[in-house]
Amino acid sequence: MTRRRGIESQSRSEQRRVTEQYQLITTQPALLTFCQQAQHADFLAVDTEFVRTRTYYARLGLVQVQAGDATALIDPVSLQAEQSDAALAPLWQLFADPDKTLVIHAGGEDYEILQQHMGCLPNAIFDTQIACAMLGEGEAMGYAAMIEQRLGVMLDKSQSRTDWMQRPLAPAQLDYAAADVLYLQQVYPQLLAKAQEQGKLDLILAESAWQAEKRAQQIPDKWLFLYFGNAWQCTPEQRSVLRELVAWRQQRARQADLPLGFVAKDHVLLDIARHQPTSKGQLHRVKELSSVTVRYAGDELLAAIAAGIEAGPLQLKLRRINDIPGYKADFAKIKQMAQQVAKELDIPTALVASRRQINDVIHWCRQIPSHARSELPLPDLFASWRGAKLKAPVEALLKESQ
Structure with missing residues (x-):
């Protein structure tokens, strides 16, 4: 069905009401029709x-899609997506x-969620938060802040x-849900143009793809x-x-579909x-171990022990x-390398290598067993565009200092 709803907004100087037509999709025929029409959209x-x-x-509650002039709120609950993998197949x-470029x-x-339901990731992703950071408009900028800064609209939260x-x-x-894609559609062409002007489009796409892949x-x-x-x-015995x-x-x-902390913190x-x-x-006497976990998974837990x-x-x-030998010196040298890359690419140093990313690569090189690395995700500084710039010099540094 199609509804006309007022999406509340407020400019810096005045409050106004923006009315946008969107379609709430609750049936398979409506979903198929929308997806066929959306094929013609540029993004x-x-x-x-x-x-x-x-x-x-x-648990997927709603999928919002803006394709050209059409705004769709796709309802997985009404479509019974949890009961049938095929329910959202046209969308995936x-x-x-x-x-198609997905703007998120x-x-x-x-x-x-996309990986879980699609079994793969979209071919091209343009993450507007990453774009804002790369283009010098603010790191980790929230959606509402981006919309206010670029469009002068204050969103109702x-x-x-x-x-x-x-x-x-x-x-x-x-x-509220419709606003999340309505204004995103308006901001994307602005950020795309600025990215092309600054020669950073490939970098933004690469970082967007890497964050999704991670x-x-x-x-x-x-x-x-x-x-x-x-x-x-832990001691070696405890660590085992x-x-x-x-x-x-x-x-x-995974088996019980429970958060990790619900099983055991x-x-x-x-x-x-x-x-x-x-x-x-003895398990029942372990402080803060749920009695439910002991009752239903106690035998498994004892077997693991x-x-x-x-x-x-x-x-x-x-x-x-911090106790790894040479940590402070290695950290400082890697940060210097990151600063050089940041200067070359004209982006903030924190986008090249944050404290956590530097710690991750030191942990990887110094503490992850070599026979395990082929089975594990690469640290950020060794992957994608960062890896092209930093992998060889960082590996050489940590090998030498070791």
């Missing part, structure tokens, strides 16, 4: 609304069109905490412990158990690795990042 402005409060996998085929703001979990799985959605909630990558369960924040606190526990938690969360796993309980009675003990000590040196 697609896309956003998703989802809920991920009590589940491992995000549209997004997979190699000739701060994709983040949107990319995970009152519906940001909506439960997008509830039905029916109120008119104000639909208006979200789609999976760390094998057996290597998750290498990224566990306090693994350095922790490796099994972290893998078990990931598997349990990080500090609980660390406590179990240290004390290594051998019975459900036993497997870690049986494997024997894990002789792998893991240190807190």
Whole structure:
């Protein structure tokens, strides 16, 4: 059905009401018709609304698409997308069109959702948050701030905490969702022109693609412990158990569709690795370990502990990042390299290498076993456009200083 709703907005100097026609799509014929029409659009402005409060996998509540003059709010709940993978197939085929650029703001979990449902990522993505940062308009700029800065429109944020799985959605909630792609469509040509003028379009597209690819990558369960924040606190015997526990938690969360923290929080796993309980009675005495987890997955948990003990000590040196020998000097030199690249590309240094990205590459080179690296995602500084500039010199530096 088609509705006319007022999308509340306010310019810097005056408040005004912008009325935009959009279509709420709740049937397969309507979805197919829209997707066929959208094939003629030069680009697609896309956003998703989802809920991920009590589940491992995000639950898709709404997909907003602006294609040319047409705005569609596609309703996965009414289309029963959770019951049938084919329900949104025309939409995913549209997004997979190699000739289509998807314009998204701060994709983040949107990319995970697309990978989960499409089985792949779109061919070309233009992330407007990345574009704003690369073009010197502000790092990590929110959507509302971008729209206010570029269009002089203040968006109503009152519906940001909506439960997008509830039905029916109120008119104000639909208006809020429509605004997320309506104004995105208007901003994209401006950012595209500026990117071309500054010679940064390829860089923006490369970074957008890399951020999407990162979200789609999976760390094998057996290597998750290498990224566990306090693994350095464990003895070799405890670390072997922790490796099994972290893998078990990931598997349990996927199988039960529960957030990791609902299965067991990080500090609980660390406590179990240290004390290594051998019975459900002992598990029940572990502070903050859910009785539900013990009841339904206690045997699995005990088996993971036993497997870690049986494997024997894990002789792998893991240190807190600041305690790695030569860390401060290596960090400073990598930052200098990043500053040179930033100057060359005319972008902020933080976009080339943040503190976290530098720490990640030091951890990778100094603490990730060489036999594990082929199975793991590359650190940012070794991948995509950053890798082309920094991989060789950073590897040489860390090899020499080691």
